[in-house]
Amino acid sequence: MSIPIKFLTAAIKKSxxxxxxxxxxxxxxxxxxxxxxxxxxxxxxxxxxxxLQEVLERIGDHGIRLLESCAVGDQFIGPIERHPHFAFDxxxxxxxxxxxxxxxxxxxxxxxxxxxxxxxxxxxxxxAFDLAEDAS
Numbered sequence: 291m292s293i294p295i296k297f298l299t300a301a302i303k304k305s306x307x308x309x310x311x312x313x314x315x316x317x318x319x320x321x322x323x324x325x326x327x328x329x330x331x332x333x334x335x336x337x338x339x340x341x342l343q344e345v346l347e348r349i350g351d352h353g354i355r356l357l358e359s360c361a362v363g364d365q366f367i368g369p370i371e372r373h374p375h376f377a378f379d380x381x382x383x384x385x386x387x388x389x390x391x392x393x394x395x396x397x398x399x400x401x402x403x404x405x406x407x408x409x410x411x412x413x414x415x416x417x418a419f420d421l422a423e424d425a426s
Contacts, residue, residue, distance in 0.1 A: 291328040292379070292392035295363040298342050299326070300334045301376060301391045302349070305400040306359035307332065312352045321352075330393040363391055 293301060304327075307318045318332065319325070322345075326333035334349070336342035342362070350356050361376035363369050368389045369378040375395040380387050396404075412419070 292390040293333040295389040303359040310353040
């Protein structure tokens with residue numbers, strides 16, 4: 291899953307919004323109704339760096355730690371502010387190729403919570419897992 295980079299786009303982890311944004315994801319969506327979304331990210335699009343900075347400052351004022359949960363890209367040059375949990379990819383095969391961003395990692399506590407929910411679901415569905423012990 292990914293979101294397209296349009297103009298300047300700040301990609302923010304939904305896990306951080308759920309955890310830290312005052313009011314959670316519902317409040318974020320109310321405050322930013324035009325945000326792009328996939329399952330893991332929201333994208334705030336702006337036509338200018340100054341405007342994007344102002345929006346990000348307001349988001350930070352609502353509790354999000356942006357250095358830990360955000361990356362920024364430009365539709366023509368790709369990543370501007372990188373983060374190790376985000377991957378930027380070129381999409382398309384032509385002269386007007388664009389960029390997209392996707393989440394490739396998250397904080398261990400978020401991964402553990404998501405993994406626990408998945409495992410709980412599979413156990414309830416009657417699936418069995420054999421996780422081999424580390425042989426080292």
